[in-house]
Amino acid sequence: MAVFEINRSVLSWRLAVGWTWLWHFSSDQMRYEIRQLGRPAESYTQGETPASVLRVIAEKTGMGLGTRVLDIGCGRGSALAYWARVWGAAPIGIEEVPALGGATQALFNGLSISGTVIVGNFETVEWPDADVIYVAGTCFSPSAVRDLQRKLAHCSAKTKIAVITLELPTTQFDLIDAVSVRFAWGKSMLRVYRRIT
């Protein structure tokens, strides 16, 4: 009887592993990771948003074919490439580090994505119109955050603003949705806002 019990638990464990494996390999996340071969390992050190969170952002902001999504501090463009290839979005990135802006452009070229990369400080460059603005606000200084809020206060009232970690003042922005999301470094809050008119 004891042997049967052990076998049953081994079988359940194998089924659970098999199910997780199947789910992962059939998901858009895995397809995206295949395209990103060679890059996921560096994703953590680059502070990139994982695909599981990018998917939640896409769902919460209603992203779809042609949605113009602007990533403030787009890094190597992984988030934008995911939304473009998996959700059909039209990506726009602002990145102050030229090498990272170049990496975003190279990723767009490599994946045949037609997108826009603006190399410069988000505080000084002009922001193109967007349906969704994404701010992974984990690495901005307090003064950059103040500038960011000033810029966001001028975006279209229809634009959905998805923000990680930071909170925007509810005197200026309506909080539409908030959900806890998991990064490699721990849990954070994703908040989706719209500017109050």
Ligand SMILES: C[S@@+](CC[C@H](N)C(=O)[O-])C[C@H]1O[C@@H](n2cnc3c(N)ncnc32)[C@H](O)[C@@H]1O
């Ligand atoms: C944590 S990474 C996020 C990358 C990407 N948005 C993602 O979520 O995967 C933040 C990026 O913002 C860029 N950044 C920081 N301050 C900036 C500024 N003032 N203007 C433009 N880019 C900035 C950094 O160089 C870095 O590449």
